[in-house]
Amino acid sequence: MATIDLVYTRLRAEERLIHDALRRRDCVVHMHQDADLVLSLDKRPWSESDTVLMRSMSFTRARYLATFLEVKGARVLNSARAISTCGDKALTSAALAARGVRQPWSFVAFDEEACLAEIERRGYPVVTKPVLGSWGRMVARIDSRSAAEGILSTRFGTGGAQDHVALVQQYIDKPGYDLRVYVMGRAVGGMRRRSEHWITNTARGAVPERYEVPAAHAKLAEEAAAAVGGDIVAVDLLETREGEVYVNELNHCVEFGRSIEQTGIPLPDLIAEHVLGVRR
Missing domain, CATH: 3.40.50.20 (Rossmann fold)
Structure with missing residues (x-):
């Protein structure tokens, strides 16, 4: 037993x-x-x-x-x-980059003026995130220089050393949803998270629904899981209005309490089978 x-x-x-x-x-x-x-x-x-x-x-x-x-x-x-x-969004991006996994362009900066100059060079809009955090907290879309100055001033002027690492990412214009693929060695299912807001976390009110994961999405999610060495992960994908798909983030503690009834994916059983399979 x-x-x-x-x-x-x-x-x-x-x-x-x-x-x-x-x-x-x-x-x-x-x-x-x-x-x-x-x-x-x-x-x-x-x-x-x-x-x-x-x-x-x-x-x-x-x-x-x-x-x-x-x-x-x-x-x-x-x-x-x-x-x-x-758990560290900058390290996630680095791991994906090392394996050539498709993701939005991003950069990290450690100085307010240097960060602002790079945003200006690349152009607006962009997204800035704390390197540590979840549920879409402190994620901000920056549309202008004045907005960038205000957000970066707050980020670099408060908190500790970890807060002074600015992760800036390409803004992806999504068609009202993002995608989450559950990977346990292989892609086992997924959900679409719909929201009128550009942040599509269920913790922020997005509505979950099941979607049948196409082979291309499954392959991309599996590549992302392999890049971080994940056994049981949720891979968040961003799809453009033109149908291009990028890896956004990965979650190491898969949450499904808000979505299991809507998606119908038997995640508890899938997790149990994977754990026991790995043990064997």
């Missing part, structure tokens, strides 16, 4: 459904709240299980826990490398 350790922050619908899917497969599941974990920094095994499903909502906790657990001999899904790469 397989034994899996599941690390979580809060028992959301996602974690409960994954737990139940594993149990239906005669799997023993040990649940661990990330805030309660205390790990010695040595190679002594942490658990009788050799496989950990990392569902921590905290990027910081997830990458450190995955790193320490790998030192102790556990196979962590996703790996520390995948979590660290997906």
